[in-house]
Amino acid sequence: MSLLATDPAEAARFRAFGPRQLDEIADRHGLPADIRETVRLVSMVLPFRVNEYVLSQLIDWDRIPDDPMFQLVFPQKGMLTEQNERDLATHAADPSGKVALRALVQQIRGRLNPHPSGQKELNVPTRDGAEIPGLQHKYRETVLYFPSQGQTCHSYCTYCFRWAQFVGDTELRFAAPDPRGLISYLEAHPDACDVLVTGGDPMVMSTERLRSHLEPLLSLESVRTIRIGTKSVAYWPQRYVTDPDADDVLRLFEKVVASGRNLAVMAHFSHPRELETDLARRALARIRDTGALVYCQAPLIAKVNDDPDVWSRMWRAELAAGAVPYYMFVERDTGPYDYFRVPLARAQEIYRDAYATLPGLARTVRGPVMSATPGKVAVDGVIEKAEGLFFQLRMAQARDPKLVGRPFLAHYDADAAWLDELRLDHSVPADIARALAGPAAAREPELFGNRAAAAAVGSQS
Numbered sequence: 221m222s223l224l225a226t227d228p229a230e231a232a233r234f235r236a237f238g239p240r241q242l243d244e245i246a247d248r249h250g251l252p253a254d255i256r257e258t259v260r261l262v263s264m265v266l267p268f269r270v271n272e273y274v275l276s277q278l279i280d281w282d283r284i285p286d287d288p289m290f291q292l293v294f295p296q297k298g299m300l301t302e303q304n305e306r307d308l309a310t311h312a313a314d315p316s317g318k319v320a321l322r323a324l325v326q327q328i329r330g331r332l333n334p335h336p337s338g339q340k341e342l343n344v345p346t347r348d349g350a351e352i353p354g355l356q357h358k359y360r361e362t363v364l365y366f367p368s369q370g371q372t373c374h375s376y377c378t379y380c381f382r383w384a385q386f387v388g389d390t391e392l393r394f395a396a397p398d399p400r401g402l403i404s405y406l407e408a409h410p411d412a413c414d415v416l417v418t419g420g421d422p423m424v425m426s427t428e429r430l431r432s433h434l435e436p437l438l439s440l441e442s443v444r445t446i447r448i449g450t451k452s453v454a455y456w457p458q459r460y461v462t463d464p465d466a467d468d469v470l471r472l473f474e475k476v477v478a479s480g481r482n483l484a485v486m487a488h489f490s491h492p493r494e495l496e497t498d499l500a501r502r503a504l505a506r507i508r509d510t511g512a513l514v515y516c517q518a519p520l521i522a523k524v525n526d527d528p529d530v531w532s533r534m535w536r537a538e539l540a541a542g543a544v545p546y547y548m549f550v551e552r553d554t555g556p557y558d559y560f561r562v563p564l565a566r567a568q569e570i571y572r573d574a575y576a577t578l579p580g581l582a583r584t585v586r587g588p589v590m591s592a593t594p595g596k597v598a599v600d601g602v603i604e605k606a607e608g609l610f611f612q613l614r615m616a617q618a619r620d621p622k623l624v625g626r627p628f629l630a631h632y633d634a635d636a637a638w639l640d641e642l643r644l645d646h647s648v649p650a651d652i653a654r655a656l657a658g659p660a661a662a663r664e665p666e667l668f669g670n671r672a673a674a675a676a677v678g679s680q681s
Contacts, residue, residue, distance in 0.1 A: 232462050234374065237270050239263045245270075249281045255297075261308045262295030264321070265328050266555060267386035269376040270294075274455055277497050288491050288524045293375050296523075299556035304328055326389075334384035336554040337593045338658070342619075345405060352405055354396020359595070360621055362414040365402050367433045368395035371420035374456035377490065379521050379560045381552040385420050399436045410442040416449055416486070423452035423459050427468040434472065438479045445482040453487045453514075454494035457503035470510050477511035487543060490518045491525055492534040495541060504541045517547035520567050520588055521560045528573035535574065539582040548587025550599075553638045561637040564588065564611065568599045586616060592639045594655040595619055602632060610645060620655055628652050 237245060239260065246256040259268065270293050278289045285296065297305075308328075311321035343356040343364075356364040371385050371393065380386075385393050396402060406412055415437055422430060437443050452459045460466050476483040485507055489495060495504075507514055516538045520526060525534070535545040548571055551560045562570075567588040575583065590597045595618035603612050609632035615623045629645035636642050644653060 232458055234271060234456060234458065234463070236372075236374070237272075237275070238268055242268075245275065249275070249279075249284075251284070255285055255294075257309075258297045258305070259295050261305050261312070262297075262299050264308055264312070265300060265304070265325055265332075265387075266295055266378065267376045267380075267383055268293075268295055269373065269386075271374055271456060273458065273499075274375045277499075278455075278493055286523075288530075289493060291523045292377055292379070292490055292521075295378060296556075296559065299378065299559045300328065329384070329387065329389070332383075333554045333557070336381060336552045337591060342593065347401075347405065347408075352396075352401045354394055355402060355405060356394065357405075357409075357412065358619060359617055360411055362416055363402070363406065363409075363412045364416045364418050365399070365433070366394040366396055366419060367399070367417065367422060367425070367429075368397050369429050370417070370422040370425050370433075371395050372424055373419065373421040374424060374452055374459075377451070377488075378556065379519060379524070379551055381519075381554050382420070383555045399433050403436050403440065406437075406440055406443060413442055414445040414447065415443055416447040418449035421450050421452055422448050423450045423456075423469075427465040427472055430469065431472055434476060438476065438481070443481065445484060446476055447484045447486050449486045449488070451488040453485070453500060453503050453507070454489050457497070457499040460503040460506050461499055466506075470506055473507065473510035473512045483510075483512040485512050485514045486546075487514050487516050488518055489516050489534060489538065490521065492530060492537050495534065495537040501541060504543060508542050514541075514543035515546040516543050517549065519549040519551045519560075520562050520570060521551055522562050523560070526562050526566070526570060528570045528577075531570060531574035532577040535578055535582050535585055539579070545578075545582050545585035547589055548585060550588050550590045550638070552591060553640075563635050563637050564599050564642075565602065565632070565634050565636075567637075568601060568611075571599075572601070589616055590639050593658050595623065597639055600627070603629075608632065611642065615652065615655075618655065620651070623652055623655055626652060 242256065242259055245251070274289070274293055280287045280289070284290045307324055308321070311317040311324055339356060343358045344351045345355055345357045346352065354366040354368065376383070376386060402415070406415070417433065422433070434446065437446055458466070460470065473483055494500060504514060518525070525531060531548065538545050550564065550567055551557065551562065571587045575585065586598060588599050594615070596616040598614045598616040600612045600614050603610050610629040611632055612627060613630055614627045615625065618624050626649070628648045630642040631645060633642060639656070644656065
């Protein structure tokens with residue numbers, strides 16, 4: 221009997237399908253043999269997980285492999301190097317090569333920058349000299365919390381910058397067993413008024429499990445906003461509509477709102493198709509009826525949404541659903557980054573052209589923004605000076621609050637897609653240059669191609 225649901229009642233019950241069900245998915249939807257083999261090989265390194273709703277409601281199987289939703293959830297050729305794929309195929313075909321295959325997989329993962337922007341080295345708080353598991357604290361006001369039971373998702377995005385959470389390597393994973401460490405840390409840091417519960421996806425948890433992580437926060441007067449980072453509205457809207465505890469989770473949301481806190485559901489929509497189903501629209505309406513706010517964000521991803529019309533339609537659909545368009549991010553330099561990268565110059569054009577089509581209430585969106593080591597760096601535009609073209613950049617958020625909102629310039633580069641590919645202008649203030657250079661500046665005087673950054677560090681150290 222097929223493991224894949226074929227009737228509505230069966231489809232309403234959540235089950236995840238991964239590499240072990242690949243042949244059945246391929247047979248059902250007519251995946252060609254070469255695509256099936258690519259998915260099999262790449263999913264040895266990068267996580268692969270889908271569910272019936274994604275398979276039957278979101279993917280246009282007549283357009284594969286170019287369909288954006290297929291690109292979004294199925295590993296693709298080009299995400300690894302051809303040599304990587306050949307080596308994986310060779311080791312996988314050898315019955316005695318399991319140890320060598322595991323070593324190869326770990327080696328490839330290590331080269332994919334599993335923890336970008338120094339999040340392991342710079343973001344993990346400590347108490348009495350020991351790291352507090354499952355927390356990150358990068359910005360003064362906001363603490364990220366990773367409950368261990370929420371470190372998976374209803375489906376995995378192929379671009380996900382947190383792919384390392386899902387590959388079974390505890391050394392790469394953020395996970396807190398319970399909220400005691402979080403509560404203790406927040407009591408000692410009352411300036412941290414905003415908690416982002418993230419993953420993975422907290423909404424994979426049952427309501428009772430989620431309650432055990434959220435309700436302790438209500439005892440802290442200093443916590444004024446609780447955010448839940450989730451892709452569930454896009455990939456499993458049944459969580460709020462037909463799941464057995466859908467009503468219970470909405471009552472939990474109501475309780476958080478009634479406590480006087482802002483509850484913000486940070487909904488990750490990557491393509492307008494995710495907002496077009498009746499289930500998704502009903503889920504958003506039910507969430508908003510609890511008094512929770514819904515903010516929408518996504519990275520700009522080649523082959524998925526690198527088109528201003530796609531973003532315009534998506535932001536308009538979000539506004540129509542009563543949600544707030546919030547961020548267009550630049551895809552982070554991790555995982556299959558080269559496959560999805562969009563140059564900053566093109567990213568700014570896409571943002572500008574899409575933004576120009578929006579009504580005023582949808583112009584809440586910010587972008588394109590890089591979540592880099594020193595903070596969130598916005599690309600505000602391209603300007604021309606006597607010396608040539610420059611990117612106008614701005615610290616939209618920063619580890620150092622004194623840098624927030626301040627602009628600076630970098631030399632225009634049509635192919636640059638990340639902060640460290642830019643060359644800063646000599647006019648960049650010393651404190652911004654020092655923050656951008658980071659702890660490596662003394663060792664790498666040409667960081668960002670800019671001698672001025674290293675000089676600024678040296679002159680103020």
